[in-house]
Amino acid sequence: MTAVVELTGVVKEYPGGVRALDGVDLTIGEGELLGIVGPSGSGKSTLLHVVGTLDRPTGGSVRIAGHDVAALTDRRLSALRARHIGFVFQAFHLVPGVAAVDNVAEGLLYSGLPRARRRGMAADALARVGLADRLRHRPHELSGGQRQRVAIARAVVGEPALLLADEPTGALDSASGEAVMDLLHTLNAEGATIAVITHDTEIAGRLPRQVRIRDGRVVADTARGKVAA
Amino acid sequence: MSRTPVLRAARLGPRDVLHVGSAGLRSRPVRVVLSALGIAIGIATMIAVVGISASSQAQLLRQLDALGTNMLVAKAGEGMFSGQEVKLPKDAVGMVGRIDGVEEAAGTGDLDRTVRRSEKIPEGETGGIAVKAATERLLDVLRGRPAAGTWLNAANGRYPAVVLGHVAAERLGIDRPGRQVWIDDRYFTVVGILDPLPLAPEIERSALVGWDAAQRLLGFDGHPTAVYERSTDATVRQVQNLLAPTIDPRNPQNVAVGDPSSALKAKAATEGAFSTLLLGLGGIALLVGGVGVANTMIISVLERRHEIGLRRSLGATRGQIRIQFVTESLMLSGLGGLAGVALGSAAVAAYAATGGLPWVVPPWSAAGGFAATLAIGTVAGLYPAVRASRLSPTLALAAG
Ligand SMILES: Nc1ncnc2c1ncn2[C@@H]1O[C@H](COP(=O)(O)OP(=O)(O)O)[C@@H](O)[C@H]1O
Ligand SMILES: [Mg+2]
Numbered sequence: 001m002t003a004v005v006e007l008t009g010v011v012k013e014y015p016g017g018v019r020a021l022d023g024v025d026l027t028i029g030e031g032e033l034l035g036i037v038g039p040s041g042s043g044k045s046t047l048l049h050v051v052g053t054l055d056r057p058t059g060g061s062v063r064i065a066g067h068d069v070a071a072l073t074d075r076r077l078s079a080l081r082a083r084h085i086g087f088v089f090q091a092f093h094l095v096p097g098v099a100a101v102d103n104v105a106e107g108l109l110y111s112g113l114p115r116a117r118r119r120g121m122a123a124d125a126l127a128r129v130g131l132a133d134r135l136r137h138r139p140h141e142l143s144g145g146q147r148q149r150v151a152i153a154r155a156v157v158g159e160p161a162l163l164l165a166d167e168p169t170g171a172l173d174s175a176s177g178e179a180v181m182d183l184l185h186t187l188n189a190e191g192a193t194i195a196v197i198t199h200d201t202e203i204a205g206r207l208p209r210q211v212r213i214r215d216g217r218v219v220a221d222t223a224r225g226k227v228a229a
Numbered sequence: 230m231s232r233t234p235v236l237r238a239a240r241l242g243p244r245d246v247l248h249v250g251s252a253g254l255r256s257r258p259v260r261v262v263l264s265a266l267g268i269a270i271g272i273a274t275m276i277a278v279v280g281i282s283a284s285s286q287a288q289l290l291r292q293l294d295a296l297g298t299n300m301l302v303a304k305a306g307e308g309m310f311s312g313q314e315v316k317l318p319k320d321a322v323g324m325v326g327r328i329d330g331v332e333e334a335a336g337t338g339d340l341d342r343t344v345r346r347s348e349k350i351p352e353g354e355t356g357g358i359a360v361k362a363a364t365e366r367l368l369d370v371l372r373g374r375p376a377a378g379t380w381l382n383a384a385n386g387r388y389p390a391v392v393l394g395h396v397a398a399e400r401l402g403i404d405r406p407g408r409q410v411w412i413d414d415r416y417f418t419v420v421g422i423l424d425p426l427p428l429a430p431e432i433e434r435s436a437l438v439g440w441d442a443a444q445r446l447l448g449f450d451g452h453p454t455a456v457y458e459r460s461t462d463a464t465v466r467q468v469q470n471l472l473a474p475t476i477d478p479r480n481p482q483n484v485a486v487g488d489p490s491s492a493l494k495a496k497a498a499t500e501g502a503f504s505t506l507l508l509g510l511g512g513i514a515l516l517v518g519g520v521g522v523a524n525t526m527i528i529s530v531l532e533r534r535h536e537i538g539l540r541r542s543l544g545a546t547r548g549q550i551r552i553q554f555v556t557e558s559l560m561l562s563g564l565g566g567l568a569g570v571a572l573g574s575a576a577v578a579a580y581a582a583t584g585g586l587p588w589v590v591p592p593w594s595a596a597g598g599f600a601a602t603l604a605i606g607t608v609a610g611l612y613p614a615v616r617a618s619r620l621s622p623t624l625a626l627a628a629g
Contacts, residue, residue, distance in 0.1 A: 045627075054542060054622040067236065075546045079236040082544020089626060093539045097256055109249070110544035112239025154543075 002030045004065055004162050004193050005051055011059030012046050012216075020046040021057065022216035028162070028195060033188040034223075035204040036197045038213035044197045045166055047213065051195065052085050052164045053077050065161045082110040086155030088165035092147045094139040100126060100150045101135040107154035125157035126150070129183055145176025149183060156187060163187070163194045169203065177203070238546045249540075249549075250556025253529050261561060264525040267518025268565025268605065269572060272598040274511030276573025279594040281580050282500055288586040289497040296372055296428050298490040299465050303456045303472045306485040315483045316452040321476045322364060325456050328471050330464025335367035336453035337432070340443060344391070344436040345411045346401050356400040360412055361435045361454075362443035363392075370457045371429050378406030378421030386439025389446060391417040394433035398422045412436065413447055428489040429457070515601065518565060523609035526558050530617045537617050538625030547618035554617050558610020559603060566602030570595045 005028035012021035020043045028034060028051075036044050049055040050062060053069050062069040065084045072080065086107070094103050104122035111118070123135055129149040139147055148168055155163055165184065169177030181196075181203055188194050198204050212220035241249070254261045303325065305315045318324070322336040342360040343352055368380045379385070381392055391410060393403060398419075401410060409416040417438070426432050443449035456476065460468045469488070473481035530537070537550060545553075574590045581588040 045623075049623045052542065054538075054626075072236065075238040075548070076236040078541070078544050078546040078549075079238040080544075081542060082239065083236070085542075087542045089539075091535075093535050093626070095252070095536065107543055109241070109245060110239060110540075110546075110549065115242075115244065 006063040009060035010057045013058045033194045034209035035207040037204045042213045043216040084161040086160040086163045088168045090167040090170040092151045104154045107157045125153040129153045165196045249553045265565030267521040269568040271515025271518045272569025273572035277576040278507040280577030280590040283589040284581045284586040286500040287589045302487045330460040334458040335364045335370040336456045338362040339454040342413045348411045358397045359435045363437040374424045375421040376424045381439045389417040390420045392421040392437045396433040519605040526613035530613045534625040538622045541622035550618040551614040554614035555610040559606040562602045562606030566599045
C-alpha cells in the first residue's frame with residue numbers, strides 16, 4: 001500500500017500553550033476513506049490542517065504524497081496543495097455571485113492549466129457530483145446540499161491524491177448530508193483517498209476506517225485495531 | 230522511497246491576474262465608485278489646471294500670430310529732470326514712416342481733456358479714460374477693427390466725432406455708435422467702437438478724436454505722444470535701433486521704444502506656468518484619494534479572509550495573493566485615474582468653449598496623471614496585499 005499521508009509524532013502547540021496535537025502518528029494509504037471523530041476541541045480540525053499543509057506542526061514529521069512538508073518553501077507547499085490536495089469546508093466557501101462552473105474552475109486556477117481546459121474539467125466535475133444541469137446557477141440559487149456538492153466538485157476537479165473534508169455535512173439537513181456522504185463514498189469507490197471529519201457517529205459508523213481523537217491524541221484507530229487484533 | 234517529482238508553483242497568466250484582481254471590484258461596484266472618486270477628483274483638478282493654462286497660452290500664441298510681432302511703439306519718455314514732460318516733434322510720424330523697412334506709421338497725441346457720458350456728470354469722474362488725437366492709419370498699424378460703426382476718416386474727422394476703445398465704451402456705458410459723449414465743453418458723436426486691441430491696451434481705454442478735429446476743437450498742439458509703426462519682420466531689430474535717433478537726434482534718450490508683442494509673449498509664458506497652488510490642491514486631493522484606496526483595500530482584505538484562506542487552500546502562493554490585491558488596488562486607482570483624466574479634459578473643454586479658447590490638454594499631463602495614479606495604486610495596495618499574503622490560511626478559514 002502506498003502511503004499518501006504519513007504523520008509521525010506530530011505536535012501542534014498554539015502560542016499560549018494549547019497543545020492541539022500531542023504526538024499523533026497516522027498513516028493514510030491510497031484509496032482509503034476514513035473518518036476522524038472526537039469531541040469538540042479535541043484537535044480534529046488542527047489535524048486536518050496539518051495534513052492539508054495549511055498549517056505546519058511544531059514537532060514531528062509530515063509527509064504528503066512523498067514530500068517532507070518541513071523541507072518545502074511556501075511556493076512548493078502551495079504547489080503541493082494545488083496539485084495533490086482538495087479541501088471541503090463546513091461553510092462551503094463558494095464565491096458569491098459566480099456561476100457554479102466558474103466556482104469549480106477556480107479550483108484549477110493555480111494548477112497552470114489553460115483557461116478553456118479548466119472550464120471543461122469543471123463542467124465534468126459538476127457532472128460527477130450530479131449537478132450537470134446546474135452549471136450556470138449561482139450559489140444563492142442552489143440549496144445547501146447542492147452548494148456543498150459544488151464545493152466537492154471544486155475540491156476533486158484536479159484529481160487530487162487526497163481529499164480532506166471538515167464536517168462537510170455540519171451545515172446540512174440529514175437528507176442533504178446523506179447525499180453528500182453518498183457522493184464521498186462514490187468518489188472513494190472511483191479511487192479517491194478521502195479523510196472526513198465528523199461528529200455524527202452514524203455517519204462515522206458507515207466509513208471503512210475511523211480514527212478517534214481526544215485531547216490531541218489518537219485514542220482509537222480501527223485500522224490499527226484490526227492490525228493489533 | 231521512490232523519487233518524487235519536484236514541486237513547482239504554476240504562474241498565473243495575465244488574464245488570470247486580471248480575473249482575480251477584479252473579482253473584488255465586480256462584487257462591490259458602489260464602493261469602487263466611491264473610493265475611486267477621490268483619485269478622480271485629484272487627477273481631474275490637476276488636468277484642469279494644466280489644461281486651462283495650456284489652452285489660455287495657446288490662445289495667446291494664436292493671438293500673437295494674428296497680431297504679428299513686427300510692431301513697435303515710440304513714446305515720449307520722461308525728461309532728464311523728473312516730471313518734465315517731453316514732447317515728440319510734430320513730424321515724428323512722417324519721419325518714422327521714412328525709415329527703411331517701415332511699412333506704415335501712425336501716431337496718437339494725449340489731450341488733457343476728459344470724456345463723460347453727459348455734461349451732468351462731474352468732471353472728476355473720468356473712469357480712467359484718456360482722450361487722444363489719432364491719425365487715420367492708427368487702426369491699420371494696430372491691425373484693429375471697429376466692432377461697430379466706423380473708424381475715423383477724412384470725412385468724420387472734421388466734425389466732433391469720436392471712436393471709443395472697447396474698455397472706454399464699456400466704462401461710459403455706450404454699446405453702439407450714434408450716442409453722444411461730453412468732451413471738454415461740447416458733445417461728440419460716437420461713430421465707432423473698437424474691438425479689443427491686445428497690442429495696445431492704452432488705446433482700448435481711450436476716446437479717439439481725429440487729428441484735425443482735435444486741433445480745431447480741443448486745442449491740441451499737434452505734437453504726438455506716441456508713434457506706432459509696422460515694419461517688415463526682417464527689419465524689426467534694425468528699426469528698433471533707429472526709432473529714437475530718428476525722432477529726436479539730439480536727445481534720443483527722451484524717446485522710449487517699446488515692443489508690445491514682447492509683453493504679450495511674456496504673458497503667454499506666464500499663462501503657461503500654471504498655478505502651482507491649484508496644482509498643489511490637486512495633489513492633496515490625489516493624496517487623500519490614495520489614502521481612501523489604501524483604506525478600501527485594508528477593509529477588502531479583512532472582509533475577504535475566507536476567500537484568501539480558500540485560495541491558499543487551492544494552491545495560491547503568498548506572491549499570488551499579493552499580486553491579486555496589488556492588482557485590485559491598481560485597478561481601483563487606475564479607474565479613478567481614467568475617470569479623472571476624462572473629467573479634467575471635459576472641464577478644460579467646457580472652459581475653452583465658454584471662453585472661445587482652443588482646447589488643449591497636454592498629453593504629458595494626462596500620461597503623468599495616469600502614471601501617478603498607478604504609482605499611488607501600487608503604494609496603497611502594497612501594505613494590504615502583504616498583510617493578506619501573511620494571513621495564516623487556517624485562521625483566515627476559521628474567522629467569522
Ligand atoms: N488558532 C488557534 N490558536 C489557539 N488555539 C487554537 C487555535 N485553533 C484551535 N485552537 C485550540 O486547539 C484545540 C483544538 O481545536 P480544533 O482542532 O479546532 O478542535 P476540533 O476541530 O476537534 O473541534 C482547541 O482547544 C482549540 O481551542
Ligand atoms: Mg473543528
